[in-house]
Amino acid sequence: MIDTKQKLLDTAERLIAEQGYAATSLRHIISEAGVNLAAVHYHFGSKEDLLDQVILQKASSVNTARLTILDRLEKEASGTPLPVSEVLSAFFEPMIEAGTRSPQFVKLMGRMFAEGLLPTIVAKHFRPTFVRFAEALQRSLPFLSEAELFWRLQFMIGAMSHALCAPRAAPEGVLTDTALPDFRPPDFENIVRRLMTFLCGGFQAPPCPEIH
Amino acid sequence: MIDTKQKLLDTAERLIAEQGYAATSLRHIISEAGVNLAAVHYHFGSKEDLLDQVILQKASSVNTARLTILDRLEKEASGTPLPVSEVLSAFFEPMIEAGTRSPQFVKLMGRMFAEGLLPTIVAKHFRPTFVRFAEALQRSLPFLSEAELFWRLQFMIGAMSHALCAPRAAPEGVLTDTALPDFRPPDFENIVRRLMTFLCGGFQAPPCPEIH
């Protein structure tokens, strides 16, 4: 078949979103895709590179949208720093839209964060976007030192990561459920909007006194 | 040897803190500990249960200290809700102290979070503590709905998790470095205090309007 590669990408995306990366063996993927084991290494080189391509296929459009919105907002503001809420909005609205259209996308991202694969695989796809947003936030929050802003961005990444893979459960289920839920769109949107509110408060907190 | 079990615990803790859980094979652990492979399964049952015991040994004292401080603060306040900053302080100060005394502890915790082992293994050790703190925060923030508070707690967990395993790097290194650093004590304390400031702002943000 000509589309062996695409079949592998699609099957891998589905199975990894359902079961996680570590729990999904190449042999399971190839059996569902109906191709040979060696085809994976022919087309992708390794299991990790297969994942890399799956992520690339899904994440790049979200990041493009983020940068487009941020550029537009900054142009409209013509030099004056954007409010934090607008920068965060440019970052999260494309994610809400992507997640609403395709819950599997959210699940896959959640898996990546949950399994700690962000640093090694996803970072390179997201890094330029994060750097761009970091610069925008630096202008919005001039009273923060670079170090302070750096860490607040780390906190944002962590909060977002965890929220993506957290159980969509009632308060009595705090930290109980480990299964990743199918986020129904309104739930997902609600959670991300709560996150934006939370982050807005966090970013605008007065700077932390330094310790030496 | 009588202390085969303890040697396994100590060696596992060290190697997992250095290399991560997935990257540390049982065969590596037993070779450094000088015991037989089957001893692991005899004493612990599985690799996962070995990790479980390593965590238990290290985390329980921190959680005990957290609950002790929170109890004391609430007793002193005699019924009036505690300020958010004090609740957060009760939660994070014991972690700062543990991390300052033993950087390896922080590194191990960071590994757990980074590899997404929190939900399946660590949650059961931390759950009672989190529930207790959730109740305290509910009293401190009566204007938040249960759902809102639930999610803000999730955001806190995520931010804390990520901060524990984030690179201790200059701002130009955002998301670049994947190696876990040895937190030098003042760095670690600084980061956690920045986190507390950030969370204080986030928790006290006005509630997010619900969407339906």
Place this chain on the structure above:
DNA sequence: GTCTATACTGAGATAGAC
């Protein structure tokens, strides 16, 4: 260039002798 068959290495787990 594309894909198949098969072998290799290392992982965690287990049964049973001592």
Place this chain on the structure above:
DNA sequence: GTCTATCTCAGTATAGAC
């Protein structure tokens, strides 16, 4: 309690058919 031997399954590598 401990150890040897073995099992199954993972990801990877290669030789060669088409």
